[in-house]
Amino acid sequence: MKFSTKGTYGLRAVVELATRYGEGPVSLSAVATEQGISEAYLEQLMRSLKKAGIVRTARGKSGGYLLTREPVNISVLEVLRALEGSTDVVDCVGSGANICENACTCSARPLFLKLQSRINAVLEETTIGELTEDHIEQKKRIEHARLS
Amino acid sequence: MKFSTKGTYGLRAVVELATRYGEGPVSLSAVATEQGISEAYLEQLMRSLKKAGIVRTARGKSGGYLLTREPVNISVLEVLRALEGSTDVVDCVGSGANICENACTCSARPLFLKLQSRINAVLEETTIGELTEDHIEQKKRIEHARLS
DNA sequence: TTCAATCCCTACCGTTTCACTCGGCTTTAT
């Protein structure tokens, strides 16, 4: 019941791109260095994000990655799904998905359905824009505290 | 971000014990057969539940497993924790746990904190007693539909 | 035109977890 590092790394990378939204392509090495993530590993994650239509790329020298949309129009759910494959806590709660044959007599399923809807609510309503704003605020507070 | 089968199997087993609460020990084979779970595997899960103080055992012939408390006094969170080790979505949201050194600058952490509190709320407020009642109701409805 | 900085892609690899299985031991009602 853990998110893998893909989710965490990927979210952080997308937020990093969001802070530089509108400033042109950001190179992989820039993101990797800033976030302390292995460059080669992050590249794989970026490919998933690209396939999912969350980022696009500029190739060649001075190329890099860009968000395809404004940060407020990207939900956390979308990003996590692109990276982790699915955010379902069990297979049998997906829409129309792999419902096991005894689903209707499974005593745990009602719980999982409720839990999943709560989780999806949080992940859908939270956007990369929010995360980014909060993060910038947080950095400002730290800087302020350091100077005083 | 999936629960392993330990969680699902274990919950179902505990509900099975709950439906027979007050009727004496229930053998492993009875639970395994009823729920369609491998007996040897279920035994391991039962061991975890015992260590956590959720079930107790009667040894020897006509022995078996019993809940240590009334089903309404057992939360789903407790059961899942016993089986899965932890229900935290990332390590850095635990109380006092492994907070990574850059936690205060991690742009994803606020999201995970919020998500975790929502998850814990559901898992804490839901009891084995509720699950069991719902399950019995459900079985009745199915039986009723079959007869008509 | 060449060169260096980029992204693109496939393959591999050591470790851990999952979902079991196996076999032998101890306890206890009958």
Next chain:
DNA sequence: ATAAAGCCGAGTGAAACGGTAGGGATTGAA
């Protein structure tokens, strides 16, 4: 005494995790 139950440690094949390595294609700038 015996058979039915729980107790316990070890092993196992497959998959996922968290990377690494190395080559290729594209492009801006010298």
